[in-house]
Amino acid sequence: MATLYKTCPKCGAAAAGLDTCAACGLIFAKYLRAKFASPPPQARPANAAPDEDGEDSLLSQAKALVLYVPEELDRGLVYGRVILLAAIAFYGARLALMDIPSWEMAGSLIHLPMVPIHEFGHVLFRPLGEFMTLLGGSLFQVLLPLIFGGIFVVKNRDPFAASVMLWWAAVAVMDVAPYVYDAFHPQHILLTGRTGDNGAHDFIDVLGDLGLLHKAQPIGRGVHVFGLLMMITALAWGAWIVWRQYRRVR
Secondary structure, three states, rough: OHHHOOOOOOOOOOOOOHHHHHOOOEEEEEEEHHHHHHOOOOOOOOOOOOOEEOOOOOHHHHHHHHHHOOOOHHHHHHHHHHHHHHHHHHHHHHHOOOOOOOOOHHHOOOOOHHHHHHHHHHHOOOOHHHHHHHHHHHHHHHHHHHHHHHHHHHHOOOOEEEEEEHHHHHHHHHHHHHHHOOOOOOOOOEEEEEEEOOOOOOOOHHHHHHHHHHHHHHHHHHHHHHHHHHHHHHHHHHHHHHHHHHHHOO
């Protein structure tokens, strides 16, 4: 081991053929072990959350995304968002109070743009078979705003816009609820110009395949409640983001 050194790496004294430096007493074997040994792993606190490759946990990353507030904000933009949040909260409350059996929501303004989205969903899911083709219309009208919301959160770092997309998805869920409810005793005229008694009806077939057609009405009301809970979550999320942004520009 000593023959690796002609001079001591510590003091520079001649060291050829020696195991220990005669000048400073450095033991060359110990020096080599200390120099090339792997560093010991650092101890983690007992309450530290597990991570991967030194990065924060997925939960921490998700929290940072959905609650992100930029350092610089335009005051006018924040006030505009306050107005928008109040508007969709008011309009959402009106939609939530609409009658389910009569499908009152079908006469609302927001129902109209969802119709072509619904119909495109049937086409989109057609490769997955008849069941998914029937379910795909309602599924896609809910998924589309959620996809937009994910883009706003991850790519644009705009959780407020994502909360508005979640509100839209909640409205889409509530729009589906009367359609589900109608499957047990079809009354409403569909795009075919007929009711489900003598024409196509997505949820007569979907619930029939699942053996749940006799429970269509309670399921429809449950879908409405689920949409309402989604809407409350969206509004609470948007309000929290706006409040944090308002405090920053105040």
